Amino acid sequence: MDVQTDRVNALIRKHKSEKKALIAILQDIQAEYSYLPKEALQQVSRSVGVPLIDVIGVATFYRAFSLKPRGKHVVTVCLGTACHVRGGPKILEEFERRLGVASGDTTEDGKFTLETVACLGCCAIGPVVVVDGEYHAQTSIRKVEAIIKQYLNK
Amino acid sequence: MKAPVKLKTVKALEQAVEAQKKLRQADKKPVLTVSAGTCGQARGALKVVEALQTALKKAKLDKKVKIRVTGCHGFCEAEPNVLVHPHDLFYQKVDPANADTIVLETLKKNRTIKALLYKDPVTGKTAPREKAIPFYKKQRRVVLGDNALIDPTQIDDYLAIGGYGALAKVLGKMTPEAVIAEVKTAGLRGRGGAGFPTGVKWEMARSQKGTPKYIICNADEGDPGAYMDRSLLEGNPHRVLEGMLIGGFAIGACEGIIFVRDEYPLAVKHVSLAVEELRKRGLLGSDILGTGFSFDIRIVKGAGAFVCGEETALIASIEGLVGEPRQRPPFPAEKGLNGKPTVINNVETWGNVPLILGKGGAWYAKIGTEKSKGTKIFSLVGKINNTGLVEVPMGTTLREIIFDIGGGIPGGRKFKAVQTGGPSGGCLPTSKLDLPIDYESLTAASAIMGSGGMIVMDDKTCMVDIAKYFLNFLRDESCGKCVSCREGTQRMYEIVTRISEGKGKVGDIELLEELAAAVKDASMCNLGITAANPILSTLRYFKREYEAHIKEKRCPAGVCKSLIRFTVLPDKCTGCLACKRACPNDCIHGTLREVHNIDQEKCIKCGACYEACRFEAVEAQRDEAIVILEGVK
Numbered sequence: 001m002d003v004q005t006d007r008v009n010a011l012i013r014k015h016k017s018e019k020k021a022l023i024a025i026l027q028d029i030q031a032e033y034s035y036l037p038k039e040a041l042q043q044v045s046r047s048v049g050v051p052l053i054d055v056i057g058v059a060t061f062y063r064a065f066s067l068k069p070r071g072k073h074v075v076t077v078c079l080g081t082a083c084h085v086r087g088g089p090k091i092l093e094e095f096e097r098r099l100g101v102a103s104g105d106t107t108e109d110g111k112f113t114l115e116t117v118a119c120l121g122c123c124a125i126g127p128v129v130v131v132d133g134e135y136h137a138q139t140s141i142r143k144v145e146a147i148i149k150q151y152l153n154k
Numbered sequence: 155m156k157a158p159v160k161l162k163t164v165k166a167l168e169q170a171v172e173a174q175k176k177l178r179q180a181d182k183k184p185v186l187t188v189s190a191g192t193c194g195q196a197r198g199a200l201k202v203v204e205a206l207q208t209a210l211k212k213a214k215l216d217k218k219v220k221i222r223v224t225g226c227h228g229f230c231e232a233e234p235n236v237l238v239h240p241h242d243l244f245y246q247k248v249d250p251a252n253a254d255t256i257v258l259e260t261l262k263k264n265r266t267i268k269a270l271l272y273k274d275p276v277t278g279k280t281a282p283r284e285k286a287i288p289f290y291k292k293q294r295r296v297v298l299g300d301n302a303l304i305d306p307t308q309i310d311d312y313l314a315i316g317g318y319g320a321l322a323k324v325l326g327k328m329t330p331e332a333v334i335a336e337v338k339t340a341g342l343r344g345r346g347g348a349g350f351p352t353g354v355k356w357e358m359a360r361s362q363k364g365t366p367k368y369i370i371c372n373a374d375e376g377d378p379g380a381y382m383d384r385s386l387l388e389g390n391p392h393r394v395l396e397g398m399l400i401g402g403f404a405i406g407a408c409e410g411i412i413f414v415r416d417e418y419p420l421a422v423k424h425v426s427l428a429v430e431e432l433r434k435r436g437l438l439g440s441d442i443l444g445t446g447f448s449f450d451i452r453i454v455k456g457a458g459a460f461v462c463g464e465e466t467a468l469i470a471s472i473e474g475l476v477g478e479p480r481q482r483p484p485f486p487a488e489k490g491l492n493g494k495p496t497v498i499n500n501v502e503t504w505g506n507v508p509l510i511l512g513k514g515g516a517w518y519a520k521i522g523t524e525k526s527k528g529t530k531i532f533s534l535v536g537k538i539n540n541t542g543l544v545e546v547p548m549g550t551t552l553r554e555i556i557f558d559i560g561g562g563i564p565g566g567r568k569f570k571a572v573q574t575g576g577p578s579g580g581c582l583p584t585s586k587l588d589l590p591i592d593y594e595s596l597t598a599a600s601a602i603m604g605s606g607g608m609i610v611m612d613d614k615t616c617m618v619d620i621a622k623y624f625l626n627f628l629r630d631e632s633c634g635k636c637v638s639c640r641e642g643t644q645r646m647y648e649i650v651t652r653i654s655e656g657k658g659k660v661g662d663i664e665l666l667e668e669l670a671a672a673v674k675d676a677s678m679c680n681l682g683i684t685a686a687n688p689i690l691s692t693l694r695y696f697k698r699e700y701e702a703h704i705k706e707k708r709c710p711a712g713v714c715k716s717l718i719r720f721t722v723l724p725d726k727c728t729g730c731l732a733c734k735r736a737c738p739n740d741c742i743h744g745t746l747r748e749v750h751n752i753d754q755e756k757c758i759k760c761g762a763c764y765e766a767c768r769f770e771a772v773e774a775q776r777d778e779a780i781v782i783l784e785g786v787k
Contacts, residue, residue, distance in 0.1 A: 119381070121375065
């Protein structure tokens with residue numbers, strides 16, 4: 001992906017290039033590119049005045065950030081306790097089996113990234129799967145195929 | 155719409171509250187209230203709203219009936235639900251297709267639609283009113299109850315139920331010391347987990363010399379299975395903000411920060427709107443209501459790290475750093491954000507503050523037990539009939555919550571354990587069901603209050619698997635600063651994993667106990683100190699299950715994949731096809747009314763058939779192959 005220096009600079013300026021806003025800046029960059037491109041991190045380091053090693057430290061510490069480009073559709077399987085006892089891990093395994101990737105990875109065609117979350121806080125409708133921000137309630141192993149198909153050609 | 159008026163005096167705020175209260179009382183229009191928190195929306199609440207709007211227009215009632223879109227009402231199982239006022243009806247699991255009937259039958263002809271009423275799964279009785287539903291009957295919803303009365307995006311709705319009345323009282327008539335005294339009288343303790351007395355914390359911060367001072371609202375609700383903070387922020391953000399304004403005044407803080415999980419988009423949206431609205435009304439900024447009190451609130455979004463629920467890690471994260479905890483003391487009340495005195499309370503704690511100042515500390519202290527005052531919101535989830543947010547006085551027993559309010563275990567299965575307090579908590583067995591819940595009793599029973607997650611488990615839940623689940627979570631979320639926690643959680647996870655795979659050795663239980671003690675003793679923050687709780691509590695109450703895995707290579711609950719194979723019991727199978735339909739890999743053979751069988755070669759042991767069978771005809775047998783392997787060794 002092309003990283004536009006201007007665009008990244010605008011995001012940094014929005015937070016007045018403050019060191020304390022490092023996480024917020026990275027969140028905005030991630031929202032723009034769906035991951036943290038290397039060039040953008042270098043730029044942040046220079047403009048904010050935080051050594052690159054510390055920028056990477058923050059970027060790798062927090063779960064929300066990804067250093068790898070993500071797929072067109074992001075599938076997030078909830079693995080909170082309530083979803084766990086209702087079969088969340090089996091849903092994840094079924095996604096892994098059908099998509100042919102492990103959790104955290106992206107399919108070769110770049111269509112799907114499979115991720116997990118520790119709890120979305122809507123335990124009543126578990127097991128929950130979120131695709132591109134859309135909630136799929138009370139999923140089951142059997143529904144996994146249909147969910148994938150729904151986004152395959154979008 | 156005209157621009158909102160900036161309130162300039164305490165009197166003006168009081169008048170605004172009174173005006174909104176009167177407006178609401180005078181408004182005799184029927185109201186359809188739709189619950190639309192995150193769960194409600196996921197189940198189509200907004201489509202229901204749209205359908206109701208269309209139906210009202212069609213019936214030419216759109217000017218005569220009000221639709222109020224609110225946050226969550228707590229009864230998640232019944233979402234989306236529609237309350238009809240003044241008919242006082244509770245319609246549950248409403249579908250957009252029901253909209254016309256609600257308008258034509260209930261609103262026009264005053265008829266109750268039986269099919270939409272709550273039906274007790276045990277007695278089969280219907281309940282037309284919210285108050286008649288067993289789920290609500292035993293609750294005391296002093297914090298969460300207002301969610302159903304207000305549109306969280308409208309500050310006037312909050313004013314109409316007396317909101318910001320407590321703030322007016324505080325700013326108009328009280329000194330900061332008097333506010334702190336009132337909170338101390340109430341006996342309020344932190345709802346985030348540890349239960350530290352809130353008034354004492356505030357006093358500590360107030361007495362510090364350093365300025366400026368800060369307050370933080372911890373909305374980084376990280377415990378999996380707990381979502382009361384999300385619900386409160388989504389459904390009643392002004393309640394939390396009012397609490398923060400009162401706290402800010404009491405401590406002498408100039409700024410409040412809401413540290414909220416980014417995984418809660420709706421909460422972020424509603425609380426951001428509410429802060430904007432407060433600025434417009436002059437309730438945030440310099441010299442609020444001409445009292446000389448200057449205070450502002452900003453929102454910081456978390457980036458996903460469980461350890462940031464710990465105060466010092468949370469502060470590091472707000473400062474733009476890696477979220478690692480540091481040694482306490484000094485406590486944040488002495489040296490917190492930017493090295494200045496800082497008070498951190500969680501969402502539910504802040505949400506209790508306006509109640510205490512409004513109704514008085516003495517009133518509040520009448521609710522609850524001797525040492526734990528007020529109510530607590532629990533999220534009742536897992537294998538339970540009535541999933542939802544339950545608010546009960548402290549001292550209510552587990553049995554009342556799980557069976558009277560929660561309606562027991564679905565599918566006629568047996569209760570096995572309830573897990574409280576998130577990853578730092580523990581699993582309590584049947585023998586603890588009559589335990590009155592408060593901070594002390596839970597701790598004594600090897601669990602903790604935590605933020606109030608309550609995950610119910612039935613006999614198809616394996617306790618070794620649950621311990622493994624929490625250890626996996628904790629080893630992943632350990633920040634890595636202390637060796638004991640970083641390595642200890644990893645090693646404990648490895649040992650429990652090998653037990654679950656049938657490779658456990660005699661002596662593993664003792665080794666786990668030893669490791670657990672070391673992790674507890676040598677870790678700095680509460681994540682590490684409590685990391686062994688899931689192990690210790692399951693070992694205390696379910697040791698036999700561990701032994702079955704280790705000695706007999708057997709998973710009694712039929713969960714641990716390596717130890718089981720699924721087979722169909724011919725004499726119990728009715729040939730109903732339920733398991734065949736559930737199988738994702740098409741490895742079940744058989745036609746209708748004919749005994750099914752499972753192709754063991756193809757079986758991926760996902761357990762879908764086991765879950766689907768209503769006749770206990772699918773059995774998770776001990777996989778003999780493992781026993782044979784064990785013999786070869």
